[in-house]
Amino acid sequence: MSGNEIVIRNLNKYYGKKQALSDVNLVIKHGMFGLLGRNGAGKTTLMKTLATLLNKKSGEINVCGTPIEHAREIRRMTGYLPQDFSMYPGMTVAEAMDYLGVLSDMGGVERKLRIPDLLEKVNLTGHMKKKVKALSGGMKRRLGIAQALLHDPKVLIVDEPTAGLDPEERIRFRNLLCEIAEDRIVILSTHIVGDIEATCEDIAILNEGRLLYTGTVHDLTASAKDKVFSVTVPRQNLQIIKDRYFVTGMLTTGSECHVRLIADQKPFPDAEFCEPNVEDAYMLYLHRNGVEKQKLGGEL
Amino acid sequence: MYGVLFLKECKRTVKSIPYLILVVMLLVFGYTQIVPEFSMIEKPEPNQASYGVKYEEIPGVIMPSAAKSLYSEFAANTYVAYPLGFYKNVKLSDNKQARMADILSELTGTPKEDFMKSAGVKPETGSTLRIGDGSLMNLTPNGDGSYKLTIPKGQSSGSESAGSAITDVTVAKGLTYERFRELMKQADKLIGGGSMYDGIYLTRQFGRVPMTYDDALLQYNDIIEKDRISGAYARVFCDYFGLVLGIFPVFIAVALGMRDRRAGMLDLIYTRKASSIQIVFTRYLAMIVMMLLPVLLMAVYAAISVAGKYSGMETDGLAFVKYSLGWLLPTLMASTAVGVFLTELTDFPIAIAVQGLWWFLGMFAGMKHLDGGYGWDLFLRHNKIGNTQVFLDNFNTLLTNRILYAGLSIVLILLTVWIYELKRRGKLHAYNRIPKIFNHRRRKSAA
Structure with a gap:
């Protein structure tokens, strides 16, 4: 077992009688790792379990060679940015960072050097004396990353960090994560496929607590090869197509509609093969694993 | 780490509004109400009209006085009692009145029927x-x-x-003091407990005798020599501040205990390296120290004030501080610990109600020994300057009481550490176990 990877074996977790994670087996290696899944798939449960915030029912988790049961050791090597991130609103950015630094057992000198450094990295140097409550959503998320990196963890767990951010902030945030992932494991949990596509090479797909896929983004995309088509149809036929195929995109222009769909075979003579993207492959994977079209947003 | 974290927690405490209210209250209360009440203790002179009263367990004084009181309450069938510290006017059934008449009969040697007749108890x-x-x-x-x-x-x-009243209630000849105590105990039981015939309060209620010049001089000398003056005032200081510290710290403990959840900081703190014991104990210690600070400030002010009043006489400059630490600190520790523990356990400010009730009961219970005597109360009463001998006589009770409350506080904090660790590891979700009435506060799983 390598000291630079997270190994999860037969992980099970229940909330009362409801099984939240079911026999999850996963190896997460150095760099960015994306955890993709619908809302309620079990992503946050898995992330919280890795961050020692939830207790597993059974199975094994080893974080860089340390069993998850050794919570204090795990906390020393893990940084966590929760989905609903916030800090004491009345504290300034610097105060909040310093407080969390103390709780991370960092010395005074170390804090003095590292906090400005991290705030610079997340582009918050000019806001050190600003109160947390005065920060914008994007700034707060960047502060969240900075606090998670305070003690220079080997593993960074980031749960749904881009939800609610505007496109510019989202791109900036994704780039920041990629930089950070150069010298550690970064686990990014999201239901936004674009975030995964832009940042991760290795991913896993979770659905209803079960792991549907683990592998590279490339392999996932390749699995949808020859299954994605585009076709232009009269607008009145749209509903029939939606009922019969998995529609992943459509653009209506006048009385016609340009549809992107997934099908096992060419659906219409005039349909054209398309290069699949991660979203197509993800949707196909979910459908192949029994997720109904209606549950996939009603379009697929 | 402890030192820096402690200072940061102190800062967090200071910045909370309930704390600022407490500080203002303690300082204003001490400055305007307590210290100005410190009247000068005068040396008694021979042939004064009165030297005050004292309470002593003299059977010859207590027995007739208690018998008369019991008869008077029996005749009116109205018994005053403080069960659980609350005032209660007890009215007994005919059957119990008949049993009370038995007690009075043995107590006085007068036939039971006379008592029954005098009180109009039905045949x-x-x-x-x-x-x-x-x-x-x-x-x-x-x-x-x-x-x-x-x-x-x-x-x-x-x-x-x-029902002609029995005008001359006297104690039966040959009745021993031990038997008298037993009868009083039975009477107290009939009343339902908490009456003035309860063994502890017999002396306080019926052992009242006028002090002589010698008594007054002895008491004065005790204040001068044993208390070195300041001690006599320090007990009154503790009496007043104990009332405040028996309730207000719980507000601060609850406010700070709920702050992490309100600020959404729980997960951020839970995932830090600091151990649960470090976090909980440091926070508790910071609250205690910061709340004790204004008390000590007032203690210093009171000490200076007393020293000024008795310039030329030897006073104990540290008495107020010593009393604050020994007498008030356990009260402060306990009321804070209740707040910390219950807030961590329930994630709800239930501690305010619990502590409020405890304080209320303590207020009434303390009425019985307002001038000293103590007991198992959270805040000990000693609402009389001096009374040195009562303090010394009951010192062991006081000491045991204070050790018990300090110990209880530590136990509560250790339990809080345990609960904190369970919650930190996702093994306890108090927040989701709160009754349905609070369901709107639940947070849905984000998974």
Whole structure:
């Protein structure tokens, strides 16, 4: 077992009688790792379990060679940015960072050097004396990353960090994560496929607590090869197509509609093969694993 | 880490509004109400009109006084009691009144029937009815739903017959003090407990005797020599501040205990390296130290004030601080610990209600020994300057009490550490176990 990877074996977790994670087996290696899944798939449960915030029912988790049961050791090597991130609103950015630094057992000198450094990295140097409550959503998320990196963890767990951010902030945030992932494991949990596509090479797909896929983004995309088509149809036929195929995109222009769909075979003579993207492959994977079209947003 | 974290927690405490209210209250209360009340203790002079009173366990004083009091309450069938510290006017049933008459009979040597008659307790058969002029009538059912009203034998319809009061209640000859205590205990039990015949309070209630010049001089000398003056005032200082510290710290503990959840900081703190014991204990210690600070400030002010009042005499400059630490600190520790523990356990400010109730009961319970004497109360009363001998006589009770509350506080904090660790590891979700009435506060799983 390598000291630079997270190994999860037969992980099970229940909330009362409801099984939240079911026999999850996963190896997460150095760099960015994306955890993709619908809302309620079990992503946050898995992330919280890795961050020692939830207790597993059974199975094994080893974080860089340390069993998850050794919570204090795990906390020393893990940084966590929760989905609903916030800090004491009345504290300034610097105060909040310093407080969390103390709780991370960092010395005074170390804090003095590292906090400005991290705030610079997340582009918050000019806001050190600003109160947390005065920060914008994007700034707060960047502060969240900075606090998670305070003690220079080997593993960074980031749960749904881009939800609610505007496109510019989202791109900036994704780039920041990629930089950070150069010298550690970064686990990014999201239901936004674009975030995964832009940042991760290795991913896993979770659905209803079960792991549907683990592998590279490339392999996932390749699995949808020859299954994605585009076709232009009269607008009145749209509903029939939606009922019969998995529609992943459509653009209506006048009385016609340009549809992107997934099908096992060419659906219409005039349909054209398309290069699949991660979203197509993800949707196909979910459908192949029994997720109904209606549950996939009603379009697929 | 402990030192820096402690300072940061102190800062967090200081910035909380309940803390600022407490500080203002302690300082204003001490400055305007307590220290100005410190009247000068004068040396007694021979042939003064009065030297005050003292309480002593003298059977010859206590027994007749208690017997008279019991008879008077019996005759009116109105017994004053403080069960659980609350004032209660107890009215006994005829059956219990009859048993009380037995006690009085043995106590005084007067036949039971006389007591029964004097109090108008109904005879074994039929019922009695007291009419407008106070006289008693026998009420006998006729069997057809109607009643027959008759004048009891040996009683005319005049007002003198309404149960002639026993004017001379004296203790029976040969009644030992031990037997007297037993009878008083039985009387207290009949009343339902908490009466003035309860063993602890007999002396306080009936052992009141006037002080002589020698007594007053002895008391004065105790204050000068044993208390070195300041001690006598320090107990009153603790009496007042104990009332505040018995309730207000819980507000601060609850406010700070709920702050992490309100700020959404729980996960951020839970995932830090600091151990649960470091976090919980440091926060608790910071609260205690910061709340003790204004008390100590007032203690110093009071010490200076007393020293100024008695310039030229030897005072104990550290008495107020020593008393604050020994007497008030356990109260502060306990009320804070209750707040910390219950807030962590329930994620709800239930501690305010619990501590409020405890404080309320303590207030009434303390009424019985307002001038000292102590007991198991959270905040100890000593609302009299001096009373040195009472303090010394009950010092062991006081010491045990204070050690117990300090110990209880530590136990509560250790339990809090345990709960904190369970919650930190996702093994306890108090927040989701709160009754349905609070369901709107639940946070849905984001997974």
